[in-house]
Amino acid sequence: MSLLVVGSVAFDAIQTPFHEAERVLGGAATYFAVAASFFTPVNLVGVVGDDFTEKDAAIFRGRRIDTRGLERAPGKTFFWAGRYSADFVDRTTLATELNVFANFNPRLPEAYRTTPYIFLANIDPTLQRSVLQQVRRPPKLVALDTMNYWIERTPEELRETLKHVHILMINDSETRQLSSEHNLLRAAAKIFQMGPRTLVIKRGEFGALLVHETSVFAIPGFPLEEVQDPTGAGDCFAGGFMGYLAGVGRVNQQTLRRAMVYGSVMGSFTCERFGPDRLRALTRRKINARARNFSKLTQFKL
Amino acid sequence: MSLLVVGSVAFDAIQTPFHEAERVLGGAATYFAVAASFFTPVNLVGVVGDDFTEKDAAIFRGRRIDTRGLERAPGKTFFWAGRYSADFVDRTTLATELNVFANFNPRLPEAYRTTPYIFLANIDPTLQRSVLQQVRRPPKLVALDTMNYWIERTPEELRETLKHVHILMINDSETRQLSSEHNLLRAAAKIFQMGPRTLVIKRGEFGALLVHETSVFAIPGFPLEEVQDPTGAGDCFAGGFMGYLAGVGRVNQQTLRRAMVYGSVMGSFTCERFGPDRLRALTRRKINARARNFSKLTQFKL
Numbered sequence: 001m002s003l004l005v006v007g008s009v010a011f012d013a014i015q016t017p018f019h020e021a022e023r024v025l026g027g028a029a030t031y032f033a034v035a036a037s038f039f040t041p042v043n044l045v046g047v048v049g050d051d052f053t054e055k056d057a058a059i060f061r062g063r064r065i066d067t068r069g070l071e072r073a074p075g076k077t078f079f080w081a082g083r084y085s086a087d088f089v090d091r092t093t094l095a096t097e098l099n100v101f102a103n104f105n106p107r108l109p110e111a112y113r114t115t116p117y118i119f120l121a122n123i124d125p126t127l128q129r130s131v132l133q134q135v136r137r138p139p140k141l142v143a144l145d146t147m148n149y150w151i152e153r154t155p156e157e158l159r160e161t162l163k164h165v166h167i168l169m170i171n172d173s174e175t176r177q178l179s180s181e182h183n184l185l186r187a188a189a190k191i192f193q194m195g196p197r198t199l200v201i202k203r204g205e206f207g208a209l210l211v212h213e214t215s216v217f218a219i220p221g222f223p224l225e226e227v228q229d230p231t232g233a234g235d236c237f238a239g240g241f242m243g244y245l246a247g248v249g250r251v252n253q254q255t256l257r258r259a260m261v262y263g264s265v266m267g268s269f270t271c272e273r274f275g276p277d278r279l280r281a282l283t284r285r286k287i288n289a290r291a292r293n294f295s296k297l298t299q300f301k302l
Numbered sequence: 303m304s305l306l307v308v309g310s311v312a313f314d315a316i317q318t319p320f321h322e323a324e325r326v327l328g329g330a331a332t333y334f335a336v337a338a339s340f341f342t343p344v345n346l347v348g349v350v351g352d353d354f355t356e357k358d359a360a361i362f363r364g365r366r367i368d369t370r371g372l373e374r375a376p377g378k379t380f381f382w383a384g385r386y387s388a389d390f391v392d393r394t395t396l397a398t399e400l401n402v403f404a405n406f407n408p409r410l411p412e413a414y415r416t417t418p419y420i421f422l423a424n425i426d427p428t429l430q431r432s433v434l435q436q437v438r439r440p441p442k443l444v445a446l447d448t449m450n451y452w453i454e455r456t457p458e459e460l461r462e463t464l465k466h467v468h469i470l471m472i473n474d475s476e477t478r479q480l481s482s483e484h485n486l487l488r489a490a491a492k493i494f495q496m497g498p499r500t501l502v503i504k505r506g507e508f509g510a511l512l513v514h515e516t517s518v519f520a521i522p523g524f525p526l527e528e529v530q531d532p533t534g535a536g537d538c539f540a541g542g543f544m545g546y547l548a549g550v551g552r553v554n555q556q557t558l559r560r561a562m563v564y565g566s567v568m569g570s571f572t573c574e575r576f577g578p579d580r581l582r583a584l585t586r587r588k589i590n591a592r593a594r595n596f597s598k599l600t601q602f603k604l
Binding site: 086087088182183184185186203206207209215216217218219220221222223224225226227254257258260261291292295296297298299300301302 | 388389390484485486487488505508509511517518519520521522523524525526527528529556559560562563593594597598599600601602603604
């Protein structure tokens with residue numbers, strides 16, 4: 001089944017201990033869409049400026065990504081600059097220039113309005129809700145990402161939007177902040193009162209946790225020999241997760257667990273090269289091979 | 303098969319957000335021995351002062367723990383005082399008084415000298431080596447814990463001791479420090495040059511990683527609803543891990559993976575109550591039930 005993603009398309013300036021670049025294609029919706037497209041057709045909604053070239057757009061071509069929802073606006077594309085510490089543990093934001101993203105008002109092309117699977121990447125919760133209002137048919141699954149900025153600045157808007165969301169996908173500290181609860185299992189119980197019935201907690205190199213109704217599933221991070229750039233790993237996780245679910249078209253305990261594995265696989269791949277470069281060279285065969293390796297990495301018999 | 307542990311027996315003063323106490327039985331060898339005794343007979347070597355009462359020793363009684371190697375020396379027992387932050391993320395050491403532990407010179411009773419499984423808890427690497435010199439028959443398996451103090455202060459003694467060790471069990475930061483390598487897989491390859499063929503990296507609430515020859519196994523932490531006191535969790539992990547291996551008497555890929563699970567289970571239990579209280583009330587039946595829950599928590603089929 002098809003999958004809608006609404007979020008940022010950006011240019012990133014990235015400094016890592018090994019490499020730096022001034023203008024790398026980035027943004028949550030970019031990483032998400034490319035990762036998800038290995039599993040299912042993707043409908044992309046975002047905005048770029050007039051500095052966004054055909055060459056930049058090439059990453060979406062030859063994939064099952066519909067870019068009719070990628071609006072072009074006069075001005076510059078959203079720009080983010082960041083620097084990683086020597087061990088990749090800390091990331092410092094050096095610049096954030098919203099540019100055309102400041103006036104982003106997501107509009108779904110007619111053909112997108114019955115997409116059954118929806119991912120609302122991290123943007124203003126009011127805009128996230130406006131996406132759901134444009135849908136013509138109750139979606140099968142809505143997942144949402146957010147961040148500390150919205151949890152602090154627009155808590156009521158976020159709460160209102162969460163009422164319409166099945167799966168919340170955030171990191172540890174966002175989970176704790178949103179729930180005012182340090183313990184992650186208790187935090188999940190509080191978040192379930194807000195609307196979502198499923199919580200996916202992304203923990204970077206430490207893996208991820210799925211709390212779904214009364215069941216908990218935990219996976220470690222996939223240990224990598226080579227980490228070049230963690231930018232976009234969380235969005236690739238979300239893309240693999242939602243892409244897998246939309247691809248199989250069933251949401252249950254078993255498919256959710258597999259989705260966690262594919263999410264983790266996609267997150268691990270993108271770290272191996274700079275920007276989205278690893279995704280460009282990826283195939284479904286390599287993804288499946290790593291999923292099998294993930295299985296070998298984690299499975300045991302008592 | 304029986305299991306020898308050499309390490310500290312201590313009194314701890316612990317402050318957590320929920321509770322504090324001035325004199326709680328602690329020490330690596332205490333936690334290790336009690337955790338391991340659920341799986342196999344344990345021979346304990348350590349030293350206590352004349353303030354160590356029959357009541358304190360009660361934790362070892364009624365278990366398969368031989369305390370003939372627990373020396374009594376004039377003076378006070380090793381004392382450690384620490385405080386946890388509100389979220390248990392940080393631990394501050396408030397006091398360390400070595401007392402009788404300052405002159406600890408481990409002596410193995412005759413009956414211990416053919417113990418096939420050996421765990422050298424975190425003490426001076428020269429003393430760890432002296433334990434191995436007292437053994438009459440090549441041990442089946444030697445595992446060792448250490449810490450940043452010895453990695454920094456006595457690197458050559460530690461290197462010499464590591465030549466005689468099969469399994470090194472340390473945390474992330476110790477792994478990085480010992481190998482001068484941030485990436486954990488590359489760190490493992492460097493550590494394998496030093497002697498051990500197996501590395502167990504303990505990552506607290508984030509689980510643990512086993513690197514054994516060319517194979518990697520990763521487990522997440524067991525998510526707990528209630529964390530009262532993480533003191534001794536790493537030692538309980540080691541106790542469950544080594545206790546399980548000694549209990550089955552076979553070291554291979556499959557038993558090592560199960561040992562990781564039992565280690566994680568024992569580490570998780572002790573966090574649920576203050577000091578070693580949770581261990582006192584534990585049964586093998588409860589341990590097995592949690593291991594099955596651990597399996598449910600982590601298993602998936604592709």
